[in-house]
Amino acid sequence: MESLTNKVLLFQKTGQGLQEIVAAVSMRVYQFPRWKLGWDEDACGEFYLFFHPRLLRLVGRFRDQGKPFESYLASVLAWQLRNFARGRGRAERSWSVALRLQAEDPDGERSEPPRDTVLVPAAIRGVIRSDADRRNLVYLVLKCSRTLDEATMSALAELARFDLDRLQCLAEQLRREREPRDRRLETFRLRRNRAFSLARLLETELQGETDPERIAALRCRVSSARRRMEAAMKRMSRVGLAPTNREIARVLGVPKGTVDSGLYWLKRKLSPVYDPDELRLA
Numbered sequence: 001m002e003s004l005t006n007k008v009l010l011f012q013k014t015g016q017g018l019q020e021i022v023a024a025v026s027m028r029v030y031q032f033p034r035w036k037l038g039w040d041e042d043a044c045g046e047f048y049l050f051f052h053p054r055l056l057r058l059v060g061r062f063r064d065q066g067k068p069f070e071s072y073l074a075s076v077l078a079w080q081l082r083n084f085a086r087g088r089g090r091a092e093r094s095w096s097v098a099l100r101l102q103a104e105d106p107d108g109e110r111s112e113p114p115r116d117t118v119l120v121p122a123a124i125r126g127v128i129r130s131d132a133d134r135r136n137l138v139y140l141v142l143k144c145s146r147t148l149d150e151a152t153m154s155a156l157a158e159l160a161r162f163d164l165d166r167l168q169c170l171a172e173q174l175r176r177e178r179e180p181r182d183r184r185l186e187t188f189r190l191r192r193n194r195a196f197s198l199a200r201l202l203e204t205e206l207q208g209e210t211d212p213e214r215i216a217a218l219r220c221r222v223s224s225a226r227r228r229m230e231a232a233m234k235r236m237s238r239v240g241l242a243p244t245n246r247e248i249a250r251v252l253g254v255p256k257g258t259v260d261s262g263l264y265w266l267k268r269k270l271s272p273v274y275d276p277d278e279l280r281l282a
Helices: 004-014 018-037 041-061 069-100 122-127 131-143 150-160 164-207 212-237 245-252 256-269 276-281
Strands: none
Touching: 004 018, 004 041, 004 069, 018 041, 018 069, 041 069, 041 245, 041 256, 131 150, 131 164, 131 245, 131 256, 150 164, 164 212, 164 245, 245 256
């Protein structure tokens, strides 16, 4: 069986076999963030879309110096993943905030808009122009449906030219699918709270203790309670509250890759209006 390194070298000489190389590399690229950082499939798909345009350049730059192409691929993936992850956290927060942000008065105090006010920043309205943009906006609204109020969802449905009743029905369907995750999150929250209460109780008891053996035993129990609290908090952080791209694709009846790529390119197109500070001035 021909190795991946030989396929890459053959492509560099003849220009043939690129599709086979991409097919062999794609799953490794898609799974790499999960292996390294424990990311979910939505984040893995976003990284794949970020990395895919670089595949041809990656194949062209490889030089046979005794190490296989897989080693070169792993080092490049690690570098690109660090660059991608560096700005992803802030972009995700801004992405959610951008759809919920309301106008503020010049003194910096949030004002209540009239009931008929459209709660969509003008900057976003200027970007959503084509049918593809409006379709991708529907994916975005469903992704953020947990945090959107009724007025904002209505304004976004109007911007996307999408039936509001159907949009609300889809959001409700996604909410029902999220209920098991909400229950799991509540379970971990209770575990965290119990562990925190126990740790505080033991620390209070420890302050008035004078017996060395009792002090050592209390400190051991405090450490155990703190470990349980940290474990519960770590599990809480892994519970995804937003609908997954797969769930959005299922309720809409479209392929998951369509939702992945639609969200990725819309987020890139909206990147100039992600920053909440800029939106406050818009």
